[in-house]
Structure formats: structure tokens, C-alpha cells
Amino acid sequence: MKQLVMTFAAALFATALMAEVVSGNIVGYNTSPVTNGFSMISVNFDNITNSSVGLDLNVVFPPTTPGLVGALSGASGADEILIWDNAAKGYSFYFLYYTTKTTTASTLNWTWRVSGAVPANVQLKSGDTVWFNKKGASAASFAIAGQVPSLNQKNRTLTGPGFSMIGNLYSADWTANDLGTAFWSTSGASGALSGASGADEILVWDNATKGYSFYFLYYTTKTTTASTLNWTWRVSGAVLAPTNFLKVGAGAWYNRKTAATVTMPIDRPYSMN
Numbered sequence: 001m002k003q004l005v006m007t008f009a010a011a012l013f014a015t016a017l018m019a020e021v022v023s024g025n026i027v028g029y030n031t032s033p034v035t036n037g038f039s040m041i042s043v044n045f046d047n048i049t050n051s052s053v054g055l056d057l058n059v060v061f062p063p064t065t066p067g068l069v070g071a072l073s074g075a076s077g078a079d080e081i082l083i084w085d086n087a088a089k090g091y092s093f094y095f096l097y098y099t100t101k102t103t104t105a106s107t108l109n110w111t112w113r114v115s116g117a118v119p120a121n122v123q124l125k126s127g128d129t130v131w132f133n134k135k136g137a138s139a140a141s142f143a144i145a146g147q148v149p150s151l152n153q154k155n156r157t158l159t160g161p162g163f164s165m166i167g168n169l170y171s172a173d174w175t176a177n178d179l180g181t182a183f184w185s186t187s188g189a190s191g192a193l194s195g196a197s198g199a200d201e202i203l204v205w206d207n208a209t210k211g212y213s214f215y216f217l218y219y220t221t222k223t224t225t226a227s228t229l230n231w232t233w234r235v236s237g238a239v240l241a242p243t244n245f246l247k248v249g250a251g252a253w254y255n256r257k258t259a260a261t262v263t264m265p266i267d268r269p270y271s272m273n
Contacts, residue, residue: 029145040205040251042129042167045146054123067140070098082131086164129167129251160256173244181231188260191219201255
């Protein structure tokens with residue numbers, strides 16, 4: 001019965017997004033596979049009962065998922081989750097605990113922990129993104145489920161200088177050009193002829209190829225045809241960033257080049273009935 005309910009919800013969710021119309025209180029999920037090495041995974045759903053709380057780490061990444069590797073620490077070979085603090089610009093580390101000892105310690109087996117004595121106490125909200133460091137050769141897959149976000153607008157605040165890890169605030173794909181040139185020209189973001197020249201950048205990680213796609217905010221002071229491209233996100237001066245380059249479940253870095261804070265107002269990309 002549970003599988004039937006989830007299958008129905010997923011089908012309804014997929015149909016709703018394709019039609020860009022989502023019924024109220026709809027539940028859906030996105031499947032995020034992980035393979036050996038680092039995968040960047042974002043949560044794009046709210047907690048079903050309380051959107052202000054977020055989803056527990058052990059719910060998003062169930063510790064007993066087939067293919068996961070547990071050990072006494074990350075250094076000992078356990079799978080790890082790394083959560084970046086966008087304000088402090090540093091990581092918090094969690095590992096999947098497992099021991100073969102038949103002591104009280106074994107009662108902690110297959111739990112996400114800060115250390116052997118300290119359990120992980122983490123909630124992930126829509127838009128939160130993590131690194132999953134898969135240690136074993138076996139692949140694993142997570143069905144991240146929750147409430148489709150229903151707020152009319154959410155804000156993404158980016159501090160600088162430096163990197164912020166981002167994911168979609170809604171259960172839909174996104175591109176930075178959706179905000180328009182009028183927004184970016186007054187947002188406080190940095191535009192230039194390239195990322196190396198000082199433009200803000202978005203680096204989207206591909207979990208399959210284990211590599212980045214790079215996009216930058218274009219701006220030139222030249223009064224030529226090039227200036228008509230100002231304040232657009234691009235692959236190069238000649239190539240516009242693709243539509244919806246940040247997919248549901250995917251993660252990225254936003255690289256702010258100056259100290260100014262940028263706040264992106266993201267409108268809900270689907271209607272709610």
C-alpha cells in the first residue's frame with residue numbers, strides 16, 4: 001500500500017510539473033543516485049508537516065540504504081556527508097557509523113554521526129545542498145521525498161566574497177537568467193567579460209562525470225553590440241547559458257567576487273490549485 005501511494009504521488013507530481021500546475025499539499029520525490037567519489041545533492045522539498053523545520057538527515061539519506069559503507073570514521077572508510085555553511089564558509093562532517101564489536105557501541109550501527117558519541121542532528125530545507133562522499137564501489141540511490149514548496153516566493157541570499165553551495169528552492173529546474181537583466185544590473189552582483197576577469201560565477205556539478213559546467217555574469221562597458229549582452233549569464237561571450245541548467249536534485253556553487261550581499265527573489269515556477 002505504501003509503495004502504491006508513493007508511486008501515485010510521484011506520477012501526480014511529475015504530471016503537475018510538466019503542466020506547471022501543482023495541486024495544494026502534493027507530495028513527490030526525486031531519485032538521486034550516488035557512485036564512488038563525490039556527488040552534490042540538493043533537497044527540493046519541504047517537510048510535509050512543518051516546512052520551517054526541514055527534513056531530517058537520516059530521512060533524506062536513510063543509513064540502511066543498500067550499497068552504503070559504514071565504519072568507525074570517515075578516515076576509516078565510512079561514507080560521509082559534507083554540509084557547507086554559506087555564511088561561515090566551512091564544512092560540517094558526518095559519517096555512517098558501523099562497528100563489528102558486540103558491545104553497546106554496536107547499538108549505534110548504521111546511523112549518521114558527528115563522532116562515535118555524537119549523533120547527527122541536522123535538518124535540510126528546500127534548496128539545501130550537500131556533498132555525499134561515496135567510499136565503496138557499489139552504487140546507491142536515494143528517493144528524496146517531501147512536500148512540494150508552495151510559497152509564492154523564496155529568497156536566496158549569497159554572501160561574499162567566496163563560495164555558497166546552492167540548490168533549487170522549488171521542485172523544478174532553474175536558470176539564473178530567469179531573474180532578468182533588470183534584476184542582475186541592480187542586484188550588487190559582479191559582471192565582467194569572464195569569471196577570470198571578476199564576474200560572479202555559477203559552477204554546476206555533474207554527479208555522473210564528476211566535473212563542473214561553468215557560467216558567468218557578463219558585463220562590458222564597451223558601447224558595441226557586445227553591450228546588448230550585459231547582465232546575462234553565459235558560457236562565453238558568444239554563448240548564452242542553457243535554459244534550466246540547474247536541475248531538480250542537482251547542486252552548484254555560486255562564487256561571489258565581492259563583499260556585497262546578493263539576494264535573489266525566486267518566484268514559484270508553478271501555480272497551486
